[in-house]
Amino acid sequence: MGVIDELPRVRLGVFPTPLVRARRLERVLGSGPLLVKRDDLAGFGVAGNKTRPLEFLLGAAGARGAEVLVTGGGPGSNFCAAAAMAAASAGLACELVIWGEPYSPNLALARAAGARIRPTGDTDRAAVDRLVLARAGELSAHGHPAYGVPRGGSTALGAVGFALAAAELAEQLGDQRWDERPLVVLAVGSGGSCAGLLAGLAAVGLDLPVLGVSVSRPPEEIGARVRRLARECAELLGTAEPAGRLEIVDARGPGFGTASALERDRARLALRTEGLLLDETYGAEAFSASVDRLAGGPVLFWHTGGLLPALNSRGADR
Ligand SMILES: Cc1ncc(COP(=O)(O)O)c(C=O)c1O
Structure with missing residues (x-):
């Protein structure tokens, strides 16, 4: 195709x-x-379903030489847990920018998979995508090439x-x-x-x-x-x-x-x-x-x- x-x-x-x-x-x-x-x-x-986009997003991260996958979402995000596992399986570190209270079974799974959680400290969902890209830029500028992915990998x-x-x-x-x-x-x-x-x-x-x-x-x-x-x-x-x-x-x-x-x-x-x-x-x-x-x-x-x-x-x- x-x-x-x-x-x-x-x-x-x-x-x-x-x-x-x-x-x-x-x-x-x-x-x-x-x-x-x-x-x-x-x-x-x-x-x-989030397995499907992650195959291509991780592919792109790898092709660009990224060491860190940065993404984010809400505390209950299925995508964030999936991204943490996917990053681990591809040998990348993972950082998750999370709005709201950063506790849920999905985030517990993400933590267990080695992801670092970065709470935004408020409930503004829309701000997450901006913060994800900013964090990816910051990491890259400090010698840790990072690939930023907006909420849901969408x-x-x-x-x-x-x-x-x-x-x-x-x-x-x-x-x-x-x-x-x-x-x-x-x-x-x-x-x-x-x-x-x-x-x-x-x-x-x-x-x-x-x-x-x-x-x-x-x-x-x-x-x-x-x-x-x-x-x-x-x-x-x-x-x-x-x-x-x-x-x-x-x-x-x-x-x-x-x-x-x-x-x-x-x-x-x-x-x-x-x-x-x-x-x-x-x-x-x-x-x-x-x-x-x-x-x-x-x-x-x-x-x-x-x-x-x-x-x-x-x-x-x-
Ligand atoms: C289990 C599940 N179903 C459906 C969706 C919706 O998919 P999309 O965000 O691509 O609209 C998600 C998004 O995270 C999900 O985790």
């Missing part, structure tokens, strides 16, 4: 991730088909990982014949995954509608960001302009990291019926949106992972 093979890449995951039919859920819900793309099984710790290069996922999906869907094309549903945080998916679908000529379930930003804002990143990703790859159908729904509900009672109930149903473990920040919201859309035709729920929070949040024991 485009210039993808020429981009430096550090292999972390086990791909393709399985694409399965959730027949037990279909029976309980009384509708279907419901397909599940199991990026929770991406094979690199608990990184889930750059055009990070999105390349998910563009490849679209090609993977096209192959898996192969010759399956559908009366209707499945609606692809996935959680949207910083937008890189959805953007890469749009770019990849256009690149391989697979016309599937996409429903992005926004968990942290207003739909108009994240929709524009996703489209911009998708265009930038396609430009980087030299592939077709991503003009596919994208709808964004607002799933911010009770707040970032907290699922509504309905989303939590449905996550519990997925666990008990199909053994799918969904976190309260991304998975429960996206799965619930998938259930809402099942009456309208086949749905492909992209399980993006995020397993650690699921084991430690209220969703697992209530």
Whole structure:
């Protein structure tokens, strides 16, 4: 796909991730088909979907001779934990700029993987990306070449990982014949995954509608960001302009990291019926949106992972 093979890449995951039919859920819900793309099984710790961008971001860091990976996010960031593990596996040091209270199971994992945590001391999320780049510049100026990555790894290069996922999906869907094309549903945080998916679908000529379930930003804002990143990703790859159908729904509900009672109930149903473990920040919201859309035709729920929070949040024991 485009210039993808020429981009430096550090292999972390086990791909393709399985694409399965959730027949037990279909029976309980009384509708279907419901397909599940199991990026929770991406094979690199608990990184889930974030394994994909990290392969290319670490590749770029290595190609530039970086010794340190600097990134950041919120205290519960799945991406930060994944980045810490990925940096360790590539022999890089890792620094994480964290807003809010710097304690969570994910940050405990990041610390255990050797990351150094740099709390910002306030709750300003947007400031993190600026501070990440400033810290990377500071380290580089002091003789420790550093590669800065904004929150979620959501750059055009990070999105390349998910563009490849679209090609993977096209192959898996192969010759399956559908009366209707499945609606692809996935959680949207910083937008890189959805953007890469749009770019990849256009690149391989697979016309599937996409429903992005926004968990942290207003739909108009994240929709524009996703489209911009998708265009930038396609430009980087030299592939077709991503003009596919994208709808964004607002799933911010009770707040970032907290699922509504309905989303939590449905996550519990997925666990008990199909053994799918969904976190309260991304998975429960996206799965619930998938259930809402099942009456309208086949749905492909992209399980993006995020397993650690699921084991430690209220969703697992209530
Ligand atoms: C488990 C999980 N699912 C979905 C997302 C959303 O992906 P993106 O930030 O690329 O929109 C994230 C982001 O960190 C995540 O950790």
